[in-house]
Amino acid sequence: MTLPRMRCALALLLACLTGTVWACDLGYPALQSEALALLRKQYPTERFEPGATSDTIQAGAATLGLQNLRGRLCTMVPGTSAAQRQTDMLAYFETSIALNRNADQKRPTTWAAARTRVHLQFMPSSYLKPFEGKRVLVTRAFAPEVELAVVLDQPGGYVYVREEDRVRWGIAEKSLYETALKNVDQQHKSIRLQGGGSKPDLFLASETKDGYDAVRVLVPWIRQEAAKVLGDPFLAAIPNRDFLIMWGAGNSPQFQASARENVRNDFHAQPYALSPAVLKVWTDGRIEVQR
Numbered sequence: 001m002t003l004p005r006m007r008c009a010l011a012l013l014l015a016c017l018t019g020t021v022w023a024c025d026l027g028y029p030a031l032q033s034e035a036l037a038l039l040r041k042q043y044p045t046e047r048f049e050p051g052a053t054s055d056t057i058q059a060g061a062a063t064l065g066l067q068n069l070r071g072r073l074c075t076m077v078p079g080t081s082a083a084q085r086q087t088d089m090l091a092y093f094e095t096s097i098a099l100n101r102n103a104d105q106k107r108p109t110t111w112a113a114a115r116t117r118v119h120l121q122f123m124p125s126s127y128l129k130p131f132e133g134k135r136v137l138v139t140r141a142f143a144p145e146v147e148l149a150v151v152l153d154q155p156g157g158y159v160y161v162r163e164e165d166r167v168r169w170g171i172a173e174k175s176l177y178e179t180a181l182k183n184v185d186q187q188h189k190s191i192r193l194q195g196g197g198s199k200p201d202l203f204l205a206s207e208t209k210d211g212y213d214a215v216r217v218l219v220p221w222i223r224q225e226a227a228k229v230l231g232d233p234f235l236a237a238i239p240n241r242d243f244l245i246m247w248g249a250g251n252s253p254q255f256q257a258s259a260r261e262n263v264r265n266d267f268h269a270q271p272y273a274l275s276p277a278v279l280k281v282w283t284d285g286r287i288e289v290q291r
Helices: 002-010 026-041 065-073 083-105 127-132 163-169 172-188 216-217 220-228 253-269
Strands: 048-051 057-061 062-065 116-122 139-141 146-155 159-160 194-198 201-206 234-240 242-249 278-281 287-290
Touching: 002 026, 002 159, 026 048, 026 065, 048 194, 062 065, 062 083, 116 127, 116 159, 116 172, 127 146, 163 172, 172 201, 172 216, 194 242, 201 220, 216 220, 216 234, 216 242, 220 234, 220 242, 234 253, 242 253, 253 278
Parallel strands: none
Antiparallel strands: 048 057, 057 062, 116 146, 139 146, 146 159, 194 201, 201 242, 234 242, 234 278, 278 287
């Protein structure tokens, strides 16, 4: 496989497959400052502060993410007026604030009501900083700067499962995680791995953008199917929440170098960033971070 063809194959991380590369220089610190000024003007009686990371805003107890907003602004037609930009930003925040206000009212109070809605999802460890070491959300460490969390899937978005939710439901943490993983698999049966390349440079990926692509590295049949094509163990990366890329440990040195470079680029460019690390994955469930 020639280098140009190999790079096009790896553009599964970039434009050749996803079409999601952003030619956008809008940084999160600048967007956060702009959004805070707009929100404070629109809602003068409410409190808005910078979030734990530059891609979030804290609205009381709720965290408003800026990732989707950045995506919208980056795809605006050049020359869009400042007034239209503000209108679009306010519409985005009005929806986000409404969802957060209704979140607690929609939380199930029993395990019977919650068990079909819980899903696993990766999240940045930085999201836990506001809690100052207190166990508020149900999470466990997965990789450097990445946590494995449990969320409640609901129309229009999701909310993180809190430790107080788990206690109220009377469900053990082990059972909660097991059920949440099964739901990621069983409630998304239409998932198909995308693949490409030619020997020895084969790869597979999941990019449905349903919020659970990266965490599918934990689904047993995903690992088994990947191992059939790529070998056991194989390599994988989760540069952002909505992307999982897997390739063979025996792929060519050129492929390995380009894969790692594109993973790093994806981590820095795409919304819901997770990690630039490369993982070694076995079918039996073992996962190690490659140094």
